[in-house]
Amino acid sequence: MTCPCRVLCLVPKPECSKAQGQLPRHRATGPALAKQVMALPLFSGLDHDVLERLMADSTALNLERRSLLFSAGAPADCFYIVLDGQVKLSALTPDGRESIVEVFTPVSSFGEAAMLSDSVFPLHAEVIEDATLIRVGRRAFVATLKSDPVVGYRMLAGMCRWHQRLASEIHHLKQIPPWQRVAEFLLALTDAHAGQAVVSLPFNKEILASRVGIRRESLSRVLARLRDMGVSTEGNSVRIDDVASLRQRCNAAQ
Amino acid sequence: MTCPCRVLCLVPKPECSKAQGQLPRHRATGPALAKQVMALPLFSGLDHDVLERLMADSTALNLERRSLLFSAGAPADCFYIVLDGQVKLSALTPDGRESIVEVFTPVSSFGEAAMLSDSVFPLHAEVIEDATLIRVGRRAFVATLKSDPVVGYRMLAGMCRWHQRLASEIHHLKQIPPWQRVAEFLLALTDAHAGQAVVSLPFNKEILASRVGIRRESLSRVLARLRDMGVSTEGNSVRIDDVASLRQRCNAAQ
DNA sequence: TTTCGTGCCTGACGAAAGTCAAGGGCACCC
DNA sequence: GGGTGCCCTTGACTTTCGTCAGGCACGAAA
Numbered sequence: 001m002t003c004p005c006r007v008l009c010l011v012p013k014p015e016c017s018k019a020q021g022q023l024p025r026h027r028a029t030g031p032a033l034a035k036q037v038m039a040l041p042l043f044s045g046l047d048h049d050v051l052e053r054l055m056a057d058s059t060a061l062n063l064e065r066r067s068l069l070f071s072a073g074a075p076a077d078c079f080y081i082v083l084d085g086q087v088k089l090s091a092l093t094p095d096g097r098e099s100i101v102e103v104f105t106p107v108s109s110f111g112e113a114a115m116l117s118d119s120v121f122p123l124h125a126e127v128i129e130d131a132t133l134i135r136v137g138r139r140a141f142v143a144t145l146k147s148d149p150v151v152g153y154r155m156l157a158g159m160c161r162w163h164q165r166l167a168s169e170i171h172h173l174k175q176i177p178p179w180q181r182v183a184e185f186l187l188a189l190t191d192a193h194a195g196q197a198v199v200s201l202p203f204n205k206e207i208l209a210s211r212v213g214i215r216r217e218s219l220s221r222v223l224a225r226l227r228d229m230g231v232s233t234e235g236n237s238v239r240i241d242d243v244a245s246l247r248q249r250c251n252a253a254q
Numbered sequence: 255m256t257c258p259c260r261v262l263c264l265v266p267k268p269e270c271s272k273a274q275g276q277l278p279r280h281r282a283t284g285p286a287l288a289k290q291v292m293a294l295p296l297f298s299g300l301d302h303d304v305l306e307r308l309m310a311d312s313t314a315l316n317l318e319r320r321s322l323l324f325s326a327g328a329p330a331d332c333f334y335i336v337l338d339g340q341v342k343l344s345a346l347t348p349d350g351r352e353s354i355v356e357v358f359t360p361v362s363s364f365g366e367a368a369m370l371s372d373s374v375f376p377l378h379a380e381v382i383e384d385a386t387l388i389r390v391g392r393r394a395f396v397a398t399l400k401s402d403p404v405v406g407y408r409m410l411a412g413m414c415r416w417h418q419r420l421a422s423e424i425h426h427l428k429q430i431p432p433w434q435r436v437a438e439f440l441l442a443l444t445d446a447h448a449g450q451a452v453v454s455l456p457f458n459k460e461i462l463a464s465r466v467g468i469r470r471e472s473l474s475r476v477l478a479r480l481r482d483m484g485v486s487t488e489g490n491s492v493r494i495d496d497v498a499s500l501r502q503r504c505n506a507a508q
Numbered sequence: 509t510t511t512c513g514t515g516c517c518t519g520a521c522g523a524a525a526g527t528c529a530a531g532g533g534c535a536c537c538c
Numbered sequence: 539g540g541g542t543g544c545c546c547t548t549g550a551c552t553t554t555c556g557t558c559a560g561g562c563a564c565g566a567a568a
Contacts, residue, residue, distance in 0.1 A: 091425060102421065112414060113414030113415065113417050113418050114414075114418075116407075116410055116411040116414045117411040117412070117414045117415045117418075122418060142407070145403070145406065145407045145410070146403045146404055146407050147403055148403060149399070149400045149401055149402060149403045149405075149406065150400055151403075151406065152399065152403060152405065152406015152407050152409070152410055153370075153396070153399045153400050153406050155406070155410055156370055156399070156406055156409055156410055156413060157370040157371040158371070159410065159413045159414070159417065160366060160367035160368075160370045160371045160413070161367065161371045162417065163367050163413065163416065163417060163420065164367050164368075164371075164376060166417065166420040166421065166424065167356065167420065168376075169424055170356075170420065170423055170424060170427065171345055173424065173427040173428065173467065174427065174464070174467035177524085178524085178525075179524090204545070204546090205545075205546065206545075206546090210428070213427065213428035213429075214525070214526090215525075215526060215527085216545090216546075216547095217525090217526075217527085217546090217547080217548085218524085218525055218526070219546095220546065220547050220548075221524090221525085221547090221548085223547095224547085224548090431526095431554085432554085432555080433554095458515070458516090459515075459516070460515075460516090468555075468556090469555080469556060469557085470515090470516080470517095471516095471517080471518085471555090471556075471557080471558095472554085472555060472556070474516070474517050474518075475517090475518085475554090475555090477517095478517085478518085
């Protein structure tokens, strides 16, 4: 179920429109899609034609929930961009439990690290919500990278920003108590700086718990506690009564 | 207190030897130094002449403990390589406590992220053990990066590996209990796979505690508990009676 | 010598997370 | 209707971490 036309074709050719019919979850096509992809940290600041060259031998994939993209140890001759749905990267702890390292939602990319360096994926990747992905082939990507000096520089800068995000997450895990991590996660879902806000959780609570580094039972308790701070949850919809007040509490707290 | 000669000069000129006298902590000079620097993730796989071009306007620094390299918000027109000593990167939590994000020991680099993207440092950097650093200027670095297509590619791959390390650390912080993180930290200090091993802690316990994400009191308790597993500490020297057994316990544990 | 600061350990206590177990609500399917 | 699986919540209990406080060893400064 791959798209035969160029992934980023700005003006889909007639024969492509049929192919795109096979990709019902393609919310954005043509220019809009390109715009989303160009917003990725890896690609930020790159020209559109460079992008097309980078992704010359890429294909789109439609995968159902529970599809295994790759297992740890598989050869990494490509990386992936999530256009829709969700993909989780997980490791297996020695005692057999699963540990979710990261969950990728639209629009984000993963696997470049393995493709560019190790050539072997270090983690498992599984689709956890029916997904549309771009599979970026190694050949054209690396060739373009080597041919154009600016490309590498721009991508490097993008990676660096990403690196900072990870470093900041490490800082959070060490220094911020779980309930605050949850609160900040919720606050990050809204643009509002004051007043009421209603956000919807991007994934279920099992995964949210894993994201903030606690068990799901603990998450339930945290959410119960947050109710006293004006945070009410119903299903995956969360209402924050007073955004400013919650923000303040996060900052002021212990 | 900067070295006037080229940082990586293979054969120090006469006038340089005097300058190097000002840098008593330069353990490695010339080829040895270059070798160390080239082992950095950022530079792995680069030719020596490329390295020299990258670091054309770099200088060496000798700084005493407690020197402030830069504060959060300072313009990032360079990044640093630690040749000797230690530098900590820290953030200030809203309530004024310090949070150590990372500690850099020889030979490692930091600040590239800020230099290449934001042009502002997001963290504070302070020397915590008398240090010898290379301050890599932005101009030549970026110029070289843009002029040679392969350089960016190689550096990108290096960054990706680094990225994986961070991702794995996040995984650890979420999934591994503190005592195991300490144990694994100790195990990582030795090459031995079995039998006895004696390692020396690369920094004091306050910092070690911060590294593994617990308080120093908790670290003391953890080390006390590890004594039952044949781990005895005396000062900054740690003896592991049975490396294999400890490894197994880490893996088998809960 | 005393004094002070530093680094480290330890105990007591409370808060909070993990674990185990049970159960409710809901969709889906015979 | 009843069965089943999934997601989530709650309670009881255990474990552990953080906090506060005290104390000891050591070296530098007064």
